[in-house]
Amino acid sequence: MATRFTAPAASTELPSVEAALLHVASKDERPINYTFEPPPGVPWRTGKYVDVTLPIRDARPLVDQLSIDVQGFQFLSVPTTFRNFQDAAAIKSVYHRECEALIKRVTGASLALAYDHNVRSGAVERRTADGVREVARRVHGDFTAGSGPKRARDELEGAGLDADRLLRSRFALINAWRPIVGPVLQKPLALCDARTVAPDDLVLSDLMHPGRKGEIYSLAPNPAHRWYYVPKMRTDEVLLIKCFDSDGTRASFTPHGAFDDPNTPADAPPRQSIEVRVLAVFAPDA
Numbered sequence: 001m002a003t004r005f006t007a008p009a010a011s012t013e014l015p016s017v018e019a020a021l022l023h024v025a026s027k028d029e030r031p032i033n034y035t036f037e038p039p040p041g042v043p044w045r046t047g048k049y050v051d052v053t054l055p056i057r058d059a060r061p062l063v064d065q066l067s068i069d070v071q072g073f074q075f076l077s078v079p080t081t082f083r084n085f086q087d088a089a090a091i092k093s094v095y096h097r098e099c100e101a102l103i104k105r106v107t108g109a110s111l112a113l114a115y116d117h118n119v120r121s122g123a124v125e126r127r128t129a130d131g132v133r134e135v136a137r138r139v140h141g142d143f144t145a146g147s148g149p150k151r152a153r154d155e156l157e158g159a160g161l162d163a164d165r166l167l168r169s170r171f172a173l174i175n176a177w178r179p180i181v182g183p184v185l186q187k188p189l190a191l192c193d194a195r196t197v198a199p200d201d202l203v204l205s206d207l208m209h210p211g212r213k214g215e216i217y218s219l220a221p222n223p224a225h226r227w228y229y230v231p232k233m234r235t236d237e238v239l240l241i242k243c244f245d246s247d248g249t250r251a252s253f254t255p256h257g258a259f260d261d262p263n264t265p266a267d268a269p270p271r272q273s274i275e276v277r278v279l280a281v282f283a284p285d286a
């Protein structure tokens with residue numbers, strides 16, 4: 001069943017599109033999602049989902065007012081000379097360093113550790129042999145109150161750093177999302193203003209990776225949510241998305257997901273993007 005939320009009064013409104021975002025239909029069930037072929041007899045995913053048609057506002061007129069600590073996402077103009085997005089080793093050795101420097105510059109973090117990335121394409125249905133993943137239609141937050149700190153600890157320990165000491169300071173998990181081909185005309189990314197999300201809207205869910213179980217939040221619909229997107233994002237533009245913050249007074253768990261843009265031209269190329277996951281630590285002595 002599809003739900004429709006009507007757009008509020010038009011007077012103060014930004015330009016917007018009406019489009020469907022895929023939410024969880026029930027808060028009483030824990031959805032499980034496999035990112036790889038599940039064992040025989042196990043379904044690729046469980047849980048009920050519902051498409052909710054709602055206004056998604058054009059964030060371009062207010063990009064300068066967006067803050068990773070307030071709305072939970074921030075837009076930046078950040079050209080890069082890196083082009084080798086087909087080469088995972090090059091992404092790790094070169095592009096991860098760029099993202100670490102960016103996060104330090106923008107947030108003031110004393111330490112930034114890029115620990116993961118996904119290259120996505122609107123042309124694939126699920127992860128390909130060369131590691132390219134599908135776009136994520138289900139709106140979600142990448143980490144939960146439990147899995148955020150756990151992942152931060154795992155990554156620091158894996159890097160040989162003193163997790164006990166560093167995690168006494170504030171830390172955050174931030175994605176740096178960038179188009180690889182631009183402008184993005186197909187399946188753009190929608191982001192929800194974190195201030196409009198109630199704790200009760202976040203539904204614990206399992207994301208099964210080979211050899212690892214990740215806990216994420218799926219999102220239940222709520223007419224209070226305010227959704228945004230940046231139309232026609234270019235390869236010299238980046239969105240930072242806050243997925244966890246140990247400081248509960250700042251934005252955290254920012255929901256996001258891809259949608260079918262009704263303005264997509266018939267000959268639009270598939271969306272291609274990369275998100276790099278970065279741990280930021282705000283330790284005076286790190």
Ligand code: OGA
Binds near residue numbers: 175257
């Ligand atoms: C992310 C994410 C989905 C997409 O960057 O964490 O979920 O379709 N992206 O790009």
Ligand code: FE
Binds near residue numbers: 136140141142256
């Ligand atoms: Fe995500």
